[in-house]
Amino acid sequence: MAGRKFIGGVHPDYSKELARGAAIEEMPLPGRLVVHFTQNLGAPPEPIVKKGDAVKKGQVIAEAKGFVSAPVHAPTSGMVTSIDVYPHPVGTDLPAAVIEPDGADEWAEGLNGERDVSGLDGQAVKQYILEAGLVGMGGAAFPTHVKLSPPENKTIDLLVVNGAECEPYLTADHRLMLAHPAEILDGAALFARVLNVKRIVVGIEKNKPDAIEAMRKAAAGREGLEVAALDVIYPQGAEKQLIYALTRRRVPAGGLPMDVGVLVQNVGTAFAANEAVRWCRPLISRVVTVTGSGIDRPGNVLARVGTTFQDLVAFCGGLAVDTGKVISGGPMMGVAQYSLEASVTKGTSGIVLLRQDEIPQYVSDACVRCGRCVRVCPMTLKPSALSIFIEKMDFEQAAEYNVNDCIECGCCAYVCPSLRPMVHHFRRAKAELRKAARKAG
């Protein structure tokens, strides 16, 4: 069979063997949870609890504000002891509620019961997904119900379930596919029901043969379901690249997958959808890979949303003496953290801890125009030219060269012989362009 891949891409050192063999372990309730109110892309939800409030597990603590927003639920029962600004793993300090668990872990009324899903229509399923606060769990945290609401003039004929997990080190999706293949497919079927889609493809990279087998076994006998093995190349799991690899359809610049009739959902999101709709459990926990040479016992942990990195690290045996870097997410796209006070959000797929000798301190140089970044860019941009424009503060020119289409995968920075901080440049340009757009009204 011909390889299923896209244009560009790199082959980083995957280092998945560290946590690949560790089955998902449920973490006991920590002594304190820091639950961020902002857990989705788009409009931040509106907090509705205050200091001193008692909350039940699954109770809404922040309501969705506007359409592109998702509610946040209390991950356990207990008391809100304070509301303050805490480091958020995406790289900002944002308000969060500190919840001290009472140990009872008592569900709020009407939750955690089986619901008969056979008779539900698409609208009802979508409503349950919205109420459960589902967001994309691959890392971007885009509200799921928004993705499930394509405009009238767009028809979707294919649902892609993303199990590529191309980011090095991370194995959370891999272990989830091994542990709950049937539930993931049930969740995918719910998405398909909302969109009235007949065909579902699960895309998994070939470096996870056991996951492919498990999913194929679970898919046997289900109609319209296919499990596709994908070539191992980064960023295979990026939405647009995955669609191209599977269908050869190209999402237009600035467009969305729905423009080519495809919807992509992460396996974790599919699993959460089944939990939400079938079992009435809002999204309050997720699988987080804690890995890297800087941790004593790498593993895949089922942690409550709001678990601090400190507690997660302690659960996994603690830090190595010379741990020098903590990254939320994978090493290619993740964000370096300055404090273990940061806590797990709905979009936190892993924490990578690296030792001092693995993180060279380098000085970047001028672009030598070797063009390696151009060759590997999966969005076929010209990172070299872009970074030069941005260094000269010519953001308009950068916009003309489509800096806004950059998916920040980091391939260009990975191959750059001058060690240029490409993605940081592009993020700066995007920030400046947003600022200019705001100013222009």
Added chain:
Amino acid sequence: MLTAVIALAALALLASFGLAIAARIFAVKVDPKAEAIEDALPGANCGACGLPGCSELAKRIAEGKADIDACPVGGESVAREIAGIMGQSYEGGGARMVAMVMCNGNDQAAVKRFYYNGIYDCTSAALLFGGDKACSYGCLGLGTCAGICPFGAIDMLPSGLARVNPDRCTGCTKCVGACPKGIIRMVPAGSTVHILCSSHDKGGKVRKICSVGCIGCQRCVKEAPEGAITMDTNLAVVNYETGIPAEVAEVCPMGTIVVQGAGAVEPAEQRAAGGEG
């Protein structure tokens, strides 16, 4: 030899006639007023007026589409000159305004949370947890404002702060928009007493992370004349219309209020920064 000289002279004559005729036919009509105004303008093409350059502004003023004092850089003297060209009268605007970085938390005074080794630029640094300073309102000291200043009026102090030189500042406000922290404020050029802090954090937090930050104790508010200092969520803000007397600085327990020319900027440090570039 002679033929060559004659031939070339003839050619030159022919070409000059051609050019003279072309200059008549293809002449671009320029309003002499616009030309005179452009000469009067500073010619920095800084864009502070909101237009692409000085010649564009000159054209607009000549056409009456822009005010005679539309150039914030030139200030009163240029406005007067333009008024003369346009045959209008100019009553004079307000005081000359200069930019001021409202932060005094240098590397010794303010706590840093982590070591940042990314792109040497404030906007880039601010993308990661708002920068390395524990204070989310503090000057990051990476010189984005100094880089954008068309007049070289901003010095980067070795202690990690940006300082505007009021003599060189023309008040174009480019730095105000460039600062990712939004802590550059326009103040009257003559004012000497300033509250150099922009932090809206509560006093307890400020004390932990900065030794010269405003803790919102309001002592200065009581000491200063009525309405000269107002509180804006835990931060004392000077009302520059009235200004504040230098004595107020003495009551500030944190030393946030500084009197310029008396320790606001260490002279040796400023000289070092100026000497470097």
